[in-house]
Amino acid sequence: MVSVFSLSKNALTALAFAVLAQGIAIPEGLDIAQGLDRRSPGFVSLDFNVVRKPLKVNSTVAHSKDGKRQYVPLSLIDEGGSYASQISVGSNKQPQTVVIDTGSSDLWVVDINAECHNNVTCKSHGTFDPKESLTWHSLGTQFSIEYGDQSTSEGTWGKDTVGFGGISITGQQFADVNSTSVAQGILGIGLDTLQASTTSYPNVPVTLKNQGIISKNAYSLYLNEPGSSTGTIIFGGVDHAKYYGNLIYEEVTLLTRLTIALMRIIYDGTTYDNSAGNVLLDSGTTLSYLSPDLVNQIANRAGAYWVQPLHGGGHYQIDCDANLPGDFVFNFALGAKISVPSSELIYKNDDGKCLFGLQPESGGEVLGDNFLRHAYLLYDLDDLTVGIAQVKYTSESNISAV
Numbered sequence: 001m002v003s004v005f006s007l008s009k010n011a012l013t014a015l016a017f018a019v020l021a022q023g024i025a026i027p028e029g030l031d032i033a034q035g036l037d038r039r040s041p042g043f044v045s046l047d048f049n050v051v052r053k054p055l056k057v058n059s060t061v062a063h064s065k066d067g068k069r070q071y072v073p074l075s076l077i078d079e080g081g082s083y084a085s086q087i088s089v090g091s092n093k094q095p096q097t098v099v100i101d102t103g104s105s106d107l108w109v110v111d112i113n114a115e116c117h118n119n120v121t122c123k124s125h126g127t128f129d130p131k132e133s134l135t136w137h138s139l140g141t142q143f144s145i146e147y148g149d150q151s152t153s154e155g156t157w158g159k160d161t162v163g164f165g166g167i168s169i170t171g172q173q174f175a176d177v178n179s180t181s182v183a184q185g186i187l188g189i190g191l192d193t194l195q196a197s198t199t200s201y202p203n204v205p206v207t208l209k210n211q212g213i214i215s216k217n218a219y220s221l222y223l224n225e226p227g228s229s230t231g232t233i234i235f236g237g238v239d240h241a242k243y244y245g246n247l248i249y250e251e252v253t254l255l256t257r258l259t260i261a262l263m264r265i266i267y268d269g270t271t272y273d274n275s276a277g278n279v280l281l282d283s284g285t286t287l288s289y290l291s292p293d294l295v296n297q298i299a300n301r302a303g304a305y306w307v308q309p310l311h312g313g314g315h316y317q318i319d320c321d322a323n324l325p326g327d328f329v330f331n332f333a334l335g336a337k338i339s340v341p342s343s344e345l346i347y348k349n350d351d352g353k354c355l356f357g358l359q360p361e362s363g364g365e366v367l368g369d370n371f372l373r374h375a376y377l378l379y380d381l382d383d384l385t386v387g388i389a390q391v392k393y394t395s396e397s398n399i400s401a402v
């Protein structure tokens with residue numbers, strides 16, 4: 001979902017599901033008393049659970065409340081997936097299950113007395129009671145964010161200890177939210193240009209670097225096989241066992257988002273040109289959204305058909321048993337090539353109908369999970385590059401710090 005890497009909240013999905021990350025234990029972390037004395041290997045690995053809900057086909061409009069906040073334009077479909085991990089906040093390590101979002105940049109958690117709006121059960125994934133933490137320091141300033149799907153959160157900025165994956169960072173700025181229409185807290189790990197704060201501050205990945213836990217604001221993302229319910233994000237590290245060949249480093253083309261340039265897609269012997277269009281890599285967006293020109297051509301070739309609801313909008317559907325030949329090969333500006341099996345272009349929704357995996361979007365192109373899970377990605381926010389290689393699904397690992 002975008003305000004995206006939605007691991008993206010760009011189109012934040014309302015995640016109404018019960019206990020997400022059960023079974024993910026918070027690894028025994030550093031005690032606060034121990035501080036950062038124990039040396040980190042230079043990376044922090046964080047497993048997440050994939051949370052899915054049916055896609056709601058509809059039209060939404062992206063907007064933000066003030067000029068400072070910039071959101072990735074919205075897809076036409078209310079997205080179905082998100083990634084949730086366990087973190088802890090406060091001196092007494094109050095557990096929270098939060099959505100990891102590359103499409104936004106702020107961390108916020110749900111206050112114990114928060115009001116949940118729009119029928120979300122916002123307090124079922126952990127709450128924060130600042131009074132129970134000896135290290136909470138309120139900044140007294142108001143936090144307010146609106147995501148691409150129009151869900152909102154409001155609360156107060158403060159600082160406290162945040163722990164996950166066996167480490168903890170101190171004095172991290174985040175928001176204690178007392179009113180939200182989002183189903184759970186969010187850990188935004190995007191560029192600081194996306195922060196919902198008038199003054200820029202070190203967000204979680206930057207603090208990891210500032211406090212010496214990682215040496216670069218970079219993280220790699222492994223979404224795992226289609227249908228898998230878990231994946232891994234490694235802050236400051238890369239798992240060489242999980243890709244074929246070499247990572248090819250593509251430049252980030254828009255500074256406010258994590259976009260790279262998609263040159264063309266090759267499918268069934270035909271080359272479809274994308275003119276180096278900027279595509280956002282958004283985990284959290286289920287399908288992919290490309291320029292209408294390109295998508296119309298590919299959809300026609302694949303036998304997908306346009307469905308136009310009465311209220312406007314529209315989307316491509318495809319027969320669920322369509323037999324599409326071969327792979328779609330995505331070619332990027334600096335040479336990265338990722339093959340996506342055509343089965344990924346048939347997305348079976350809960351209503352029994354199938355959505356075509358590429359949908360037209362003129363407001364901002366997004367490569368979502370159906371692309372991303374075939375790539376191993378290293379987002380480098382310091383160098384503004386994204387390393388990409390064809391993913392290798394394996395439980396083996398060979399992680400080194402970047």
Ligand SMILES: *[C@@H]1O[C@H](CO)[C@@H](O)[C@H](O)[C@H]1NC(C)=O
Nearest residue numbers: 057058059060061150309311
């Ligand atoms: C979804 O479509 C319905 C009409 O079918 C419309 O009333 C509603 O406002 C739409 N929701 C959004 C978020 O656009």
Ligand SMILES: *[C@@H]1O[C@H](CO)[C@@H](O)[C@H](O)[C@H]1NC(C)=O
Nearest residue numbers: 014116117118119120121181
């Ligand atoms: C919340 O749930 C109630 C009862 O099911 C329903 O009437 C109401 O429309 C819902 N509100 C929203 C914002 O979805």
Ligand SMILES: *[C@@H]1O[C@H](CO)[C@@H](O)[C@H](O)[C@H]1NC(C)=O
Nearest residue numbers: 114115142154155156178179
């Ligand atoms: C939330 O916090 C703000 C700022 O502290 C306050 O003005 C507001 O009344 C609070 N809202 C609720 C629902 O507690």
Ligand SMILES: *[C@@H]1O[C@H](CO)[C@@H](O)[C@H](O)[C@H]1NC(C)=O
Nearest residue numbers: 238239240241397398399400
């Ligand atoms: C781990 O990855 C590094 C870097 O690619 C490589 O040099 C090394 O041989 C790998 N180790 C194993 C055991 O595969």
